[in-house]
Amino acid sequence: MTDIRKAVAGERSDLADLLGALAPDDWAKLTLCAGWRVRELVAHITMPYRISTPAFLAGLIRAGGKFDRYADRQARRDAQELSPAELVECLRQNVDHPWKPPGGGYQGALSHDVIHRLDVTVALGIDRQVPAERMRYILDDMQPRQVKYFGVDLTGIQLQATDLDWTYGTGTPVAGRAQDLLLVLCGRQLPPNRLSGTLAARFTAGVTR
Numbered sequence: 626m627t628d629i630r631k632a633v634a635g636e637r638s639d640l641a642d643l644l645g646a647l648a649p650d651d652w653a654k655l656t657l658c659a660g661w662r663v664r665e666l667v668a669h670i671t672m673p674y675r676i677s678t679p680a681f682l683a684g685l686i687r688a689g690g691k692f693d694r695y696a697d698r699q700a701r702r703d704a705q706e707l708s709p710a711e712l713v714e715c716l717r718q719n720v721d722h723p724w725k726p727p728g729g730g731y732q733g734a735l736s737h738d739v740i741h742r743l744d745v746t747v748a749l750g751i752d753r754q755v756p757a758e759r760m761r762y763i764l765d766d767m768q769p770r771q772v773k774y775f776g777v778d779l780t781g782i783q784l785q786a787t788d789l790d791w792t793y794g795t796g797t798p799v800a801g802r803a804q805d806l807l808l809v810l811c812g813r814q815l816p817p818n819r820l821s822g823t824l825a826a827r828f829t830a831g832v833t834r
Contacts (some may be wrong), residue, residue: 775812
């Protein structure tokens with residue numbers, strides 16, 4: 626438990642440093658999350674630290690019980706009200722926050738932060754390597770239900786990491802760095818040339834929104 630908590634804190638601290646170094650214009654650029662700029666994405670990441678449980682439940686009810694709809698509304702509202710500096714400071718102040726996604730545990734919290742950091746770095750063309758031990762926590766915890774949630778069709782495909790001893794699925798190989806394959810599992814479209822294999826273009830046709 627101590628090690629995974631350290632990994633979560635380390636990821637949040639690294640993300641705060643990265644965001645703090647962005648140029649002002651970068652905050653208005655789109656991420657890999659459809660429709661979200663860096664501002665909305667960071668507002669979403671920090672939402673659990675700022676929104677009380679009663680406020681969350683009220684917002685969820687107004688969104689018809691649909692979390693994705695609520696999260697989008699909240700992120701857009703917060704991105705308008707909070708400055709980049711305020712969002713970064715909120716993240717810095719909560720690197721040790723015990724938040725965990727429902728049913729996800731601390732592996733889920735780490736996955737949440739790593740994936741969204743990649744949403745930023747890949748979209749902005751920042752070459753960032755996720756530490757191997759953090760990737761291991763996430764990949765070892767990956768379940769079919771999570772892939773199903775993102776609606777990714779991996780029928781007849783085996784994802785093969787080139788930097789870790791890890792595969793997912795069976796079939797025609799699609800190879801790449803573990804962190805890029807994680808984005809594939811989460812339904813992200815990657816820039817060209819990040820994956821290899823005859824079916825790689827299915828996931829690397831460019832960033833679509």
